[in-house]
Amino acid sequence: MNVFVTGGTGFIGEKLIQQLLNRGHQVTALYRSDKKKDALNLPQVNWIRGDITDEKCLIEGMKGCEVVYHVAAYAVAWEEHPGDFRKFNVQGTVNVLNAALANNVQKIVVTSTAGVFGPSLQRIITEESKSALPHFTGYERSKAEAEQVILNEYVKKRGLNVVIVNPTRVFGPGPLNQSNSTTLLIKKYIEGQWHFLPGNGKAIGNYAFVDDVVNGHLLAMEHGKAGEKYILGGENITYQQFFDTLKRISGKQHWLIPLPLPVMLSLAHLLVLFHKIYRKFLPPLTPAHVRKFNYNWEVSCEKAIRELGYVITPFEQAVQKTIFSLSHND
Secondary structure, rough: EEEEEEOOOOOHHHHHHHHHHHHHOOOEEEEHHHHHHHHHHHOOOEEEEEEOOHHHHHHHOOOHHHHHHHHOOOOOOOOOOHHHHHHHHHHHHHHHHHHHHHHOOEEEEEEOOHHHOOOOOOOOEEOOOOOOOOOOHHHHHHHHHHHHHHHHHOOOOOOOOEEEEEOEEOOOOOOOOOOHHHEEEEEEHHHOOEEEEEOOOOOOOEEEEEEHHHHHHHHHHHHOOOOOEEOOOOOOOOOOHHHHHHHHHOOOOOOOOOEEEHHHHHHHHHHHHHHHHHHOOOOOHHHHHHOOOOOOEEEOOOHHHHHOOOOOOHHHHHHHHHHHHHHHHH
């Protein structure tokens, strides 16, 4: 098929493109950074320079494409300019869907986040869960708004065949940036540069291996139903279990000190203040992200397993592959 991909130079997007090419598809991909595009070394891809804020660029680039993977997102801890989350994650999605309509695209898979369902306060999170708390971050709020626009305006009213996938905390081999922050944490621990255990270490999160998530996108395109959401995750584990696994597999026994959440909150406020004063870097941690550490984020992937054929790589095996990739990229 002829496939259009947004976010093709990103953590998930580049691996998705590789899999699409391996399956014999013709890929057209949107890119903004020449450096990132050239680093991928994929001359067989029809690269289109532009971004999701430019609807005309999307309409032109999508011509002749039968399906679309909308993976691009503004996924950072702190928006550089007020309104950026909504500009890219909501209006950008609207632009992609309008371009798909203009080109009679058969099906679209949109990458969202499991964060839209909120924490697991009383029961495990499923696709039917509604967040009992206000969304913690601007990223989550914008993704939740985008989902409502997709379902209400495009699936129900316009009959567009859109499937939403909701990855959890994605990690694995790939670029070490904010989109791959869990792998960055693994690298820092192995190198002895990380010595903190969030809170008491008992909060639960869900960690998804990137190869599983990419495969989940492909399965969603093949088997996903219009207007449905599918959580693409991995195992539910505590922070203590996370670091115990790292210690066992890496053989590194670095000391860890429990960092009380009030202390983490103060640190996050300082990072934000430093950014506001000096503008030298975007804060990697914000108070909103620290508040999430107070809660469990247990999810179920049963729907994706049952309806898509989604397969979860065991956490230990995923960590082994990640550590192997880190040691061979140094």
